[in-house]
Amino acid sequence: QAQLVESGGGSVQAGGSLRLSCAASTTSFGSGCMGWFRQAPGKGREGVAAMRNDGLTTYADSVQGRFTISQDNAKNTLFLQMSSLTPEDTAIYYCAANPPPCAAWLLLHPAKYSYWGQGTQVTVSS
Numbered sequence: 001q002a003q004l005v006e007s008g009g010g011s012v013q014a015g016g017s018l019r020l021s022c023a024a025s026t027t028s029f030g031s032g033c034m035g036w037f038r039q040a041p042g043k044g045r046e047g048v049a050a051m052r053n054d055g056l057t058t059y060a061d062s063v064q065g066r067f068t069i070s071q072d073n074a075k076n077t078l079f080l081q082m083s084s085l086t087p088e089d090t091a092i093y094y095c096a097a098n099p100p101p102c103a104a105w106l107l108l109h110p111a112k113y114s115y116w117g118q119g120t121q122v123t124v125s126s
Contacts, residue, residue: 002026002115004095009120016085016124022078022095022117029076029115033102036069036080037110038091038122045094047108049080053100058107062088085124092119 008020020036035050049069051057057069068081078095096113106112 004117006095006117006120009122011123017083020080024076029097032099034078034097037094040091045110050107052102087124094119
């Protein structure tokens with residue numbers, strides 16, 4: 001069973017930065033798509049950033065220009081660099097992956113993804 005393990009969450013003040021990591025137990029995720037999602041208390045899970053094996057990346061409007069998704073294929077690790085954090089970014093952040101094909105217009109849709117990590121908490125204080 002393929003596994004995804006997130007790390008790097010924590011507490012930070014508004015305006016600060018955090019870098020999340022997601023370690024995959026298999027190299028096969030690199031041939032499909034991987035993404036970051038988040039769920040705030042009382043809200044549904046939403047797509048934050050995702051990337052496809054051909055290098056295509058996409059971001060939610062709310063994080064565009066502040067978050068950057070990247071991947072280290074050699075280490076089977078997905079990253080999310082988060083900057084200029086605001087209290088509205090407070091949520092549990094999840095890493096997810098799916099084998100191909102990965103339609104571009106579905107990259108930020110949680111239902112598209114089959115594999116999920118356990119999540120890591122990000123708390124931003126004002």
